[in-house]
Amino acid sequence: MILVVDLCYRPGSLSAYEFVDPITAIIRGTGRDVRTCHSTQVDAALAGDAEAVILCGTALRDQEYAGYPDRFAWIRGCARPVFGICAGLQVIGRAFGGSLTACTEIGMTPVRVVRDDPLFADRASFEAYTLHSIALDPPAELEVLAVSGACVQAVRHRTRPIAGVLFHPEVRNPWVVERFLEYSLH
Amino acid sequence: MRLGVLCSGGKDSLFACWRAMQKEEVACLITVVSRNPESYMFHTPNIRLAALQADAAGLPLVEVETAGIQEAELDDLARAIGIAVADYDIEGVVSGAILSVYQAARIQRICHTLGLWCFNPLWHTDQQAYMEALVDAGFGVLVSGVFSEPFDEHWLGRVIDRAAIDDLRTFARTHRISLTGEGGELETFVFDAPFFSRRIEVVDAAVSYRNFRGTYRIRNARLVEK
Numbered sequence: 001m002i003l004v005v006d007l008c009y010r011p012g013s014l015s016a017y018e019f020v021d022p023i024t025a026i027i028r029g030t031g032r033d034v035r036t037c038h039s040t041q042v043d044a045a046l047a048g049d050a051e052a053v054i055l056c057g058t059a060l061r062d063q064e065y066a067g068y069p070d071r072f073a074w075i076r077g078c079a080r081p082v083f084g085i086c087a088g089l090q091v092i093g094r095a096f097g098g099s100l101t102a103c104t105e106i107g108m109t110p111v112r113v114v115r116d117d118p119l120f121a122d123r124a125s126f127e128a129y130t131l132h133s134i135a136l137d138p139p140a141e142l143e144v145l146a147v148s149g150a151c152v153q154a155v156r157h158r159t160r161p162i163a164g165v166l167f168h169p170e171v172r173n174p175w176v177v178e179r180f181l182e183y184s185l186h
Numbered sequence: 187m188r189l190g191v192l193c194s195g196g197k198d199s200l201f202a203c204w205r206a207m208q209k210e211e212v213a214c215l216i217t218v219v220s221r222n223p224e225s226y227m228f229h230t231p232n233i234r235l236a237a238l239q240a241d242a243a244g245l246p247l248v249e250v251e252t253a254g255i256q257e258a259e260l261d262d263l264a265r266a267i268g269i270a271v272a273d274y275d276i277e278g279v280v281s282g283a284i285l286s287v288y289q290a291a292r293i294q295r296i297c298h299t300l301g302l303w304c305f306n307p308l309w310h311t312d313q314q315a316y317m318e319a320l321v322d323a324g325f326g327v328l329v330s331g332v333f334s335e336p337f338d339e340h341w342l343g344r345v346i347d348r349a350a351i352d353d354l355r356t357f358a359r360t361h362r363i364s365l366t367g368e369g370g371e372l373e374t375f376v377f378d379a380p381f382f383s384r385r386i387e388v389v390d391a392a393v394s395y396r397n398f399r400g401t402y403r404i405r406n407a408r409l410v411e412k
Contacts, residue, residue, distance in 0.1 A: 014209035014280075014305050022310035060294060061278075061303045106298065107291035129287060131294060170310055171287060 001033045002181065003042070003050035007057070007087045009064040011038035019057045022170035023085070026177045027054070039065060044074040051185055052081040054177070055088025057168055060106070060131055062087075069094050075162070081184035083177070084164030086132055089155065092164045093136040096157070103135035103151045111153045111167060113146045118183045119154065119163060119176065120146060128153065128167035135166060187303065188213040190248065190270040191280040192263075192293070195236045197327045197346070198282030198308055198366070200376040201320055203243075205307040206280045207381055213274040214246045215239070216266050220254035232330050232375045232404045235386070242382035242409055246274065264296045271300065278303030284311060284368045313365040317351050326378030326385060331401045334371040336361050339395035342402040343388075346374065375404065384409040 004024050008015040024034045037046065039055075047053050058065060065071075065087050075082055075095040084092040090100055109130040113120045120126075128148075135151035138144060145163070146154035156163040161184045169176035191203040193215040206212050217236040240247035248270045252262035270276050279297050283290040283306045290306055297304035308316065320327065327346040336357060344350060357363045363371040378385035389406040 012209070014206055014307055017205065017307040017311070018305065018309040025310070025312060059303055059305065060298055061301075104298065106294050108287055129291075133298070 001035050001050055002027050003047060003053045004034055004036045005042050005053060005055045005088070006036060006038045007055060007065040007091070008038075008059070009062045011040065015059045015062060019059070023054060023056050023177065026170060026174045027181065029174075030178055030181060032181065039071055042074070044077060047074055047078050047080060047082075050080055052083065052181060053078065055082070055084040055091060055164075057086030057088060057131070060133055063134065065091060066100065066134070078162075081161035081180070083162075083180045083184075085170075086166055086168060089164030089166050090134060090136050092162060093138055093142060093155065096141045097139040098142065099137045100134045101137055101151075102133065104133045105130035105148060105150055108172075109148050109167065111146050111148050115143065115145050117145045117156060119156065119179055121179070126173065128165075128169070128173055129171035130167045132166055187211065187278055188274065188276045189278045189280050189303075189305070190214045190216045190267065190274065190276040192282070193217050193236050193239065193247075194282070195232055195239060195375055196282070196330075197320055197325065197374045197376055198284060200239065200282075200379050201316070201325065202280050202282040202305075202307050204323070204379060204381055206305060210278075212245060212280075213276050214248055214270050215243070216248045216270050216279070217250075218259070218263050218266055219249060219251045220259065221251065235375065235404055235407060238386050238407060238409060239376060239382075242384050242386060243379070244383060248273065260292055260296065263293075264300065267296060267300060267302070271302070276302070278305060280305045280307065282306075282308055284308045284313070284316075284366055285364070286368065313368075314355070317346070317354070317365055321347060321351065324378070324380050325376060327374050327376050328388075329372055329402065330375040330404070331373035332371070332395075333373075333399050334361070334363060334369075335398045337372065337398060337400075339393060339400055341372070342393045342395060342400050343391060375402075377407075378412070382412070385412050386410075
């Protein structure tokens with residue numbers, strides 16, 4: 001079972017259709033079972049029961065998640081693969097000591113891969129859909145995999161199966177989510 | 187949260203409105219009427235009837251006109267949203283965008299500039315499940331325009347029911363159309379919805395069709411009891 005974590009402003013919000021459902025559809029398309037929970041309901045035990053955890057993005061104006069960093073403390077000790085999307089990348093980064101900075105990108109954006117990694121195997125660059133007003137200054141434990149002209153777009157933990165992207169792979173790039181699950185679960 | 191729903195009169199905007207009503211408070215509909223039939227953002231054959239839909243839904247309508255010049259028409263959309271903020275105190279905007287990055291990114295930018303929330307509750311939805319949910323929920327939807335093969339003129343004015351969805355699914359396979367018409371293959375008009383207190387009856391419509399392109403232009407319509 002893949003645990004999909006909804007980071008939107010409240011459980012069952014209007015934003016979940018947009019930021020959670022497309023991710024669950026991608027995962028179900030790989031033949032895997034999905035369980036969806038709001039971030040307020042997730043703890044270390046629940047994350048530990050999953051094969052992998054995916055942290056979803058939020059609406060551009062929704063920064064409720066950023067006000068509760070302790071809610072995501074379980075990420076540091078999680079033994080399962082964890083993948084973050086936009087807000088999900090930000091909470092992963094903060095869990096490992098990174099900081100957030102103002103940076104807005106909206107729409108299709110060129111992304112350049114700067115480090116060989118299975119997540120982007122064979123791709124030197126691609127166009128991705130961005131929708132953020134905050135970017136991550138990654139901590140030392142996370143290495144940068146890809147960048148746009150404005151900020152870091154993808155990171156990976158140096159020793160553990162934890163990664164994240166600032167862009168939204170559910171738009172035009174579902175292969176990113178599929179590839180993370182494929183290589184982190186085999 | 188008080189929201190304004192961008193309304194073209196078609197199924198996507200009104201289904202998005204219905205979803206928004208279930209989670210937040212819809213304060214008004216917002217319509218941009220384009221004088222340019224080639225408008226990228228706003229052209230649709232029966233846009234003037236959004237006022238009748240707003241009446242049926244018991245919602246106020248913010249309506250502005252645009253010359254429909256690419257990109258400049260976005261200023262008119264921002265103006266319309268600004269009116270909705272001033273008159274109805276909305277905090278966010280809802281759109282029926284499904285796959286169009288062009289449309290969605292532009293609406294997101296306007297909302298970001300105005301400090302508003304932006305919701306797209308049909309974004310990347312499962313198109314088959316959506317079309318079935320539309321019919322099952324009691325939406326009354328007719329085809330108001332066709333713009334590609336293999337649609338013949340019998341599609342103009344046709345109500346979207348299970349049989350129509352089956353036909354669209356066949357066309358999706360044989361002609362690679364999108365099931366929802368997201369690729370611009372067809373346009374729709376909503377004459378009934380679960381949140382309409384009355385439904386819209388078409389009294390008179392003009393059909394124009396040639397070479398796989400046609401419109402069903404409603405010339406006269408009225409609200410009747412359901």
